[in-house]
Amino acid sequence: MYFRNFPAPLALALGLxxxxxxxxxxxxxxxxxxxxxxxxxxxxxxxVPDARIEAAVATLDDLGQEMLERSGIPGLAIAVxxxxxxxxxxxxGLRAVGQPEPVDADTVxxxxxxxxxxxxxxxxxxxxxxxxxxxxxxxxxxxxxxxGDPWIDSHVTIGDLYAHRSGxxxxxxxxxxxxxxxxRAVLDRLALLPQHPFRAHYAYTNFGLTAAAEAVAVAAxxxxxxxxxxxxxxxxxxxxxxxxxxxxxxxxNRAASHVRDGDLFAVSDQRxxxxxxxxxxxxxxxxxxxxxxxxxxxxxxLGDQQLITTEAxxxxxxxxxxxxxxxxxxxxxxxxxxxxxxxxRASGRVVISHSGAFxxxxxxxYMLIPDLDLGIVVLTNALPTxxxxxxxxxxxxxxxxxxxxxxxxxxxxxRMAALSAPLGSLVGVSPPANPAPAKPDSAYVGAYLNPYxxxxxxxxxxxxxxxxxxxxxxxxxxxxxxxxxxxxQTVTENQPAGSISRLDFQTDTDGKPLQVTIEHLNDYGxxxxxxxx
Numbered sequence: 001m002y003f004r005n006f007p008a009p010l011a012l013a014l015g016l017x018x019x020x021x022x023x024x025x026x027x028x029x030x031x032x033x034x035x036x037x038x039x040x041x042x043x044x045x046x047x048v049p050d051a052r053i054e055a056a057v058a059t060l061d062d063l064g065q066e067m068l069e070r071s072g073i074p075g076l077a078i079a080v081x082x083x084x085x086x087x088x089x090x091x092x093g094l095r096a097v098g099q100p101e102p103v104d105a106d107t108v109x110x111x112x113x114x115x116x117x118x119x120x121x122x123x124x125x126x127x128x129x130x131x132x133x134x135x136x137x138x139x140x141x142x143x144x145x146x147x148g149d150p151w152i153d154s155h156v157t158i159g160d161l162y163a164h165r166s167g168x169x170x171x172x173x174x175x176x177x178x179x180x181x182x183x184r185a186v187l188d189r190l191a192l193l194p195q196h197p198f199r200a201h202y203a204y205t206n207f208g209l210t211a212a213a214e215a216v217a218v219a220a221x222x223x224x225x226x227x228x229x230x231x232x233x234x235x236x237x238x239x240x241x242x243x244x245x246x247x248x249x250x251x252x253n254r255a256a257s258h259v260r261d262g263d264l265f266a267v268s269d270q271r272x273x274x275x276x277x278x279x280x281x282x283x284x285x286x287x288x289x290x291x292x293x294x295x296x297x298x299x300x301x302l303g304d305q306q307l308i309t310t311e312a313x314x315x316x317x318x319x320x321x322x323x324x325x326x327x328x329x330x331x332x333x334x335x336x337x338x339x340x341x342x343x344x345r346a347s348g349r350v351v352i353s354h355s356g357a358f359x360x361x362x363x364x365x366y367m368l369i370p371d372l373d374l375g376i377v378v379l380t381n382a383l384p385t386x387x388x389x390x391x392x393x394x395x396x397x398x399x400x401x402x403x404x405x406x407x408x409x410x411x412x413x414x415r416m417a418a419l420s421a422p423l424g425s426l427v428g429v430s431p432p433a434n435p436a437p438a439k440p441d442s443a444y445v446g447a448y449l450n451p452y453x454x455x456x457x458x459x460x461x462x463x464x465x466x467x468x469x470x471x472x473x474x475x476x477x478x479x480x481x482x483x484x485x486x487x488x489q490t491v492t493e494n495q496p497a498g499s500i501s502r503l504d505f506q507t508d509t510d511g512k513p514l515q516v517t518i519e520h521l522n523d524y525g526x527x528x529x530x531x532x533x
Contacts, residue, residue, distance in 0.1 A: 060080070064078050071387035082375075095255045096256035110248065128307075128309040128313075132215070134338060137156065140215075172190055175520075178494050190211070213279075244274065245281060271358045332344050363380045363383060385416055453527075488500075495520050503519070
């Protein structure tokens with residue numbers, strides 16, 4: 001489960017009217033407007049002195065500890081950059097529950113969907129080098145890639161996929177990754193999904209973006225993880241950063257992933273995101289991410305070297321698609337660039353941001369305010385609770401206004417809780433008091449085929465009927481529900497703990513299996529598996 005750019009804190013800030021600023025005004029020094037005023041496109045009528053930003057930074061020790069305690073998560077880390085320098089970097093809490101090692105500024109976390117923005121700068125570096133352009137057709141480098149329409153296949157570009165405007169449906173291919181398919185197998189099946197109009201619909205797709213990154217790597221003559229290291233991590237000195245999950249697992253200073261265990265948290269470490277590494281597979285520390293934020297705020301400049309040309313980076317951090325329509329005529333839209341969320345704060349300042357989340361144990365966010373040359377990143381080692389976004393939102397308020405405009409954690413927490421809530425139509429439903437009996441096992445046992453998900457098998461072992469699913473034939477025990485319906489309990493990135501999936505079988509008049517529909521694989525209406533002949 002990845003965040004579909006929940007532009008922190010814009011999703012909640014849309015409701016913050018100028019009256020909120022007015023209420024905060026008595027606690028602020030008088031506005032000192034620039035003289036002369038800058039050109040209209042750059043005008044922001046809320047000057048911010050460096051002293052106010054310094055005061056906001058000074059509150060982070062208390063804010064980080066407060067959010068650690070309110071959320072109950074094991075650990076988090078925060079870094080802030082201002083005027084090209086890291087002015088704050090600190091860890092809070094523990095790397096893993098039950099272990100004494102504390103989080104520090106070099107502790108490595110899973111980034112989840114912050115990987116999209118990091119990876120977009122890798123692409124921008126290749127654009128700078130002339131290897132590709134944002135408008136390069138993906139087919140120039142991946143001749144096998146298809147979305148099911150010959151015209152679209154020849155026209156879909158790297159930029160289209162990084163802006164989530166290819167026509168693929170929301171989170172296309174994530175269900176295939178959940179059941180064990182690798183990157184190429186997932187990309188080969190995307191054309192089987194129902195498509196939206198090309199370049200006329202925004203839908204957040206991890207594997208669409210991954211296809212674009214794969215094309216860039218092929219154009220560069222290497223794989224994505226090596227390309228990321230060569231073009232970004234090594235030049236920038238991001239020595240704790242990698243696009244390989246094995247590197248993250250091998251780090252001695254690593255924050256484990258955590259999921260809920262009742263009212264507490266337990267180590268999970270189940271998420272293996274290599275299949276969609278460009279979209280969610282980067283691991284890093286806040287010290288390394290601070291270097292990256294400084295690079296983006298400087299539009300690609302590293303010291304006296306232009307690591308990425310401004311012309312290559314500006315399109316990525318500029319609006320390319322509308323990812324959320326305004327809620328009212330007075331509200332701001334939510335916008336997306338190439339792997340970056342782009343929006344406007346209540347002050348009028350542009351904010352560049354992205355959040356990331358794994359239901360299996362990570363939640364992250366960053367926020368850049370270019371007008372202030374200011375950025376904050378927050379990494380946590382537990383499923384999404386709202387702590388990361390609340391810290392970033394409160395800090396931005398304090399930097400601009402000197403006060404919090406609201407209790408951000410109270411606003412984010414319930415929204416984030418929904419991301420790891422159990423799924424399935426039978427969650428919370430009591431079993432039938434008098435269920436209709438099942439048919440003999442022979443009515444269900446056998447092989448079944450599906451063009452998108454591939455083959456499955458239903459078989460009987462010592463524990464009863466079981467479902468064998470995916471290329472590794474993952475075993476799920478089946479429990480009878482009612483008549484020809486059974487349930488299985490799944491735990492994957494997109495099926496959090498407690499999820500229940502219903503299996504509905506159809507048989508012929510002789511009691512032989514015809515078809516089974518699997519609920520948690522039926523989001524696109526593709527969850528029916530035909531009995532093999």
